Amino acid sequence: MTILLTGATGFMGRGIVGELLRAGQSVRALTRRPATAGLPDEVELFAGDLEQPATLRDALRSVERMYLFPVAPQTAAEVVAMAGAAGVRRIVVLSGALADSDVWGDDGYLPVERAAQESGLEWTIVRPGEFAGNWLDWAPAVRTQRLVRRPYGAAVTQPTHEADIAEVIATVLTEDGHAGMTYTFAGPEALTVAEQVRLIGAALGEKVRFEEHDPVQAREQWIQDGYPAEVVDWLFGIWADSARDPAPVNEDWAAVVPRLTGRPARTFGQWAVDHAASFR
Missing domain, CATH: 3.40.50.720 (NAD(P)-binding Rossmann-like Domain)
Structure with a gap:
């Protein structure tokens, strides 16, 4: 099983890469500049840009699960549709705890969430504080x-802590039982x-x-x-x-990381x- 990570070279993405590699997963990373990605040798690198969905075609081949970083809300629906057409079955979206009340509108998290929710794929929304x-x-x-x-x-x-967010994302990417869930924590x-x-x-x-x-x-x-x-x-x-x-x-939010990862936040x-x- 191959997992495609977008935003893999960023502050959050590197943590997710590490979690998945430690779990023995096959990891593929999408990056604008593969030559300077600085990711472990085990990671398969593909050049691409979420703002230009056509550049994702090669990266999506033979991918079963995908982590979507919310950097390009205007193209999120097209990216998710391409993922589904390529055979991706599960998509995990990074959002934010205040997504419902932020002022970004069509430039914020919600368009990316909706793209996943309306895709027909298994989806999970991760909303850290x-x-x-x-x-x-x-x-x-x-x-x-x-x-x-x-x-x-x-x-x-x-x-x-970003390490807790990375663990939660890795968990819902690899474990069953999280389809259709939105985790705010x-x-x-x-x-x-x-x-x-x-x-x-x-x-x-x-x-x-x-x-x-x-x-x-x-x-x-x-x-x-x-x-x-x-x-x-x-x-x-x-x-x-x-x-x-x-x-x-907020005890409900505080309880999510221990419940999903099996250890204290x-x-x-x-x-x-x-x-x-x-x-x-």
């Missing part, structure tokens, strides 16, 4: 100043932004300061940095609501230790 890996955006400031400036430091999230802890900064410092063995950034100034800065205003307003609105009324751990402290080198 906030990626702990988003903290790597602040790594330069931590390295140079031991400082994080963010608005809404009292906002609470349940950060999810997150890490095991509800932590404020300031608490997460403290845990990064603990992983470094040094104090990392948290400094509250005025939301108005932060909004202006994010927009200057290239984030769409409607996305910034949506995200800041979520953080503001959480800071005013912090939610406890990784904590944010573990994530910080695993990535300490990025912050040094």
